[in-house]
Amino acid sequence: MSFLSNFISGLSLGSIYALIALGYTMVYGIAKMLNFAHGDVIMVGAFTVIVVVNSLGLPGVVGILASVLICVLMGVTIERIAYKPLRSSPPLSVLITAIGVSYFLQSLALLIFGSTQKSFPKVFTVAPVHLGELTIKGESIETLAVTTVIMVGLTLFINKTKMGKAMRAVSEDREAAELMGISVNRTITVTFAIGSALAAVAGLFFGATYGFIGPYSGAMPGIKAFVAAVFGGIGSIPGAMLGGILLGIIENLAKAYISTELSDAIVFGVLVLVLLVKPTGLLGKKINEKV
Numbered sequence: 001m002s003f004l005s006n007f008i009s010g011l012s013l014g015s016i017y018a019l020i021a022l023g024y025t026m027v028y029g030i031a032k033m034l035n036f037a038h039g040d041v042i043m044v045g046a047f048t049v050i051v052v053v054n055s056l057g058l059p060g061v062v063g064i065l066a067s068v069l070i071c072v073l074m075g076v077t078i079e080r081i082a083y084k085p086l087r088s089s090p091p092l093s094v095l096i097t098a099i100g101v102s103y104f105l106q107s108l109a110l111l112i113f114g115s116t117q118k119s120f121p122k123v124f125t126v127a128p129v130h131l132g133e134l135t136i137k138g139e140s141i142e143t144l145a146v147t148t149v150i151m152v153g154l155t156l157f158i159n160k161t162k163m164g165k166a167m168r169a170v171s172e173d174r175e176a177a178e179l180m181g182i183s184v185n186r187t188i189t190v191t192f193a194i195g196s197a198l199a200a201v202a203g204l205f206f207g208a209t210y211g212f213i214g215p216y217s218g219a220m221p222g223i224k225a226f227v228a229a230v231f232g233g234i235g236s237i238p239g240a241m242l243g244g245i246l247l248g249i250i251e252n253l254a255k256a257y258i259s260t261e262l263s264d265a266i267v268f269g270v271l272v273l274v275l276l277v278k279p280t281g282l283l284g285k286k287i288n289e290k291v
Contacts, residue, residue: 011140019201041196053121071199167191242283
């Protein structure tokens, strides 16, 4: 029973990682860049809920909508100001800029909210499910369900809609997509908007799970979600989901049965082993380049 309880907790944690990883994999799959500020957008989304609900006294649903709106606007603004001018620059320049944006958001949150973690409000209440001696938290069920629905929705969006087809075209060949009349700038902006909206949802469940949010709360989940995206095959939406779920289960079981201090090392060690066997990740596809 203890194993099952830890396994379900790992599923819940993995669902949060999967939500964050979906944002990573969307941006990388289409724009071919790693947005390392993504984890800090999650922190901003969570703080937005805290301000709207705790400080302004508005209902939780207003806090959720405000969080999504702020994160979308922030994601689009970051893309326009920080990343768009570097679109033709070497990948290292974009990577360094992304790290700079991450530190900027952390420092800004530190100035506004201070270093003390803030209590996250109860924006939704889901009754726990009791199966004999096993109790499954309502938040765990809702996190897994929402993540699954989002993954299915994103897959249908990418494969069935006009904008989704434009995203796939930009991902395959940016110059050819432009020649076919596709607006590359608009497509990448929409990609950042979707990724940032996912970050807001992830921030909501992260805050609901842990109960507190600080200026650095998004840093480590962001790194682990990137690991999850690579683990599952970065650029693959089902891969991001699978990688996040597996990462959460491995981390939780490692904490329960091996060592809390070594859990992160075990997670990264598993990633190294997987990449040694399958360099493209579990669901990643090998791309053959013509010379």
